[in-house]
Amino acid sequence: MGLTYDDGPNPGSTQALLNALRAGGAKATFFIWGLHADQYPDLLRAEQTAGMWIANHTTSHPHLTQIGEPAAYNEIAGAQNTIRRITGQTPTLFRPPYGETNAQVRADEARLGLTEVLWSVDSQDWNGAGTQQIVQAAATMRAGSIILMHDGGYQTTVAAVPQILSGLAARGLCPGRITAGAGGGAVVTAP
Template identity: 60%
Template sequence: MVLRTLLAAALLLAAPLLPANPAGAAPAAKAGPVALACTGYVALTYDDGPNAQYTRALLTALRSAGARATFFDLGSRVQQQPQVTREVVQAGMWVGNHSWSHPYLTNLGAAAVARELGDTQNAIRGATGQAPTLFRPPYGATNATVQAEARKLGLTQVTWSVDSQDWNGASTDAIVRAATGASAGGIVLMHAGYQTTVDAVPRIVQGLAARNLCPGRIDGSGRVVAP
C-alpha cells in the first residue's frame, strides 16, 4: 500500500501542469481556421435554395468546418420552405436575393424585374425578419435596367470570380480545386443542390486555410471582408 501511494505521488509530480477549466465552463471548441492567421477572405456562396435536403446538409458541413457562407435564395422556394431559410440565418449565414423564379432578367421589362426582386425581398423578410442587401442575377445576366431596379430596393449586385461548375456535373475534387484556387477577395459560385458540393466543404475550408485565406462576408459594397 505504501509503495503504491509513493508511486502515485511520483507520477502526479511528473505530470505536466494543465490550465484549470473554470467551473461550469464549456469544453474548448474544436479548432478551426485561426482568424488571426487570415491574410485575406474568400466568399463561399450557394445559389438556388432553399433546398430541404442539401441546404441543411450544407449548414451542417459549414458549421463543422467553422465557416460562414452566403445563400442566394429564390423567392418561390423561400415561400415553399420558409423554415429552411430561417435555419440558414439561425446558423449564422447570410441570405441574398436570387430573384423569384430564376429567369433571364435581361429579357424582362423594368416592371417585371421589380416584381421578381420585390416579391423575393418580401418572402425572405417574411421568413427571417430580415430583408436582404445583396442580389445575384440568375445566370449572372444583368443590364442597366436590372441594376437600376435592384438599387431601388437597396440591393447590391453580386456575381462571382470563380465558377465551381458544380451545376455542370463537376466532381467534388474539381469543386475543391476551383474554390481553393480563389484569390483573396474572390467570390466562389456554388449551388445548394448537390451532394458533391456538400462533400467539398471541409476540403475547401482546409485548402483555403493552408493559404492563410478564410471564408468571409460580402459587404454592402460587394467587397469580401472578415465575417
C-alpha cells in the first residue's frame, strides 16, 4: 500500500514526517508543490536524502480542469522543472490537485511522461480529522491501497504515522513504492 503526502514541503511538518517515517522504517511518496519547493529547497532535498519518492503536484495547486490550456500544462511542467532543478531527478508520478482530472489533464501528463496517482483512502487530515480519525482511515487500507495525507503542517498527521505503521505491520502490510503499472495506471509495489 502507498502512503502519500501532498502539498509540501512545509517547515511545519516535513522534517517531523521524515523523522516519524524513518523511525518506523517506512518510505512514502511526497507530492510536491513547485512554489513550496522553491521556498524550501532544503526540505525537498531532505525528503530525497531520506529516500522518499518525490512526485509532482503542480506549481501552485490550481483547479486544473478549470484553468484551461496552456495554463494547466504549464502548472504541471513548471513543477517538473522546479523539482528537477532542485533534486536532479525528474518525477514520474503526478497527482492533480483535489483529484480533479479530465482528458486534457491526462494528455498533459502523458506529454510529460507522468503517471496519474489518485487515492483509495482519504485520511481527511485536510478537513480537520484528528489523529485517531486518520489512524482509523488508514486501518481500512488493503494491499494496493493508496492513502491521501498532507504535508501541510498538520500535527495530527505527524502524530498518526507511528500508529499507522504499527497497525499496518500488525496486519502484515508495509508501505510500498507507487509506479506505473502495465496498463499505465498507478500500482503499489514492494518497498
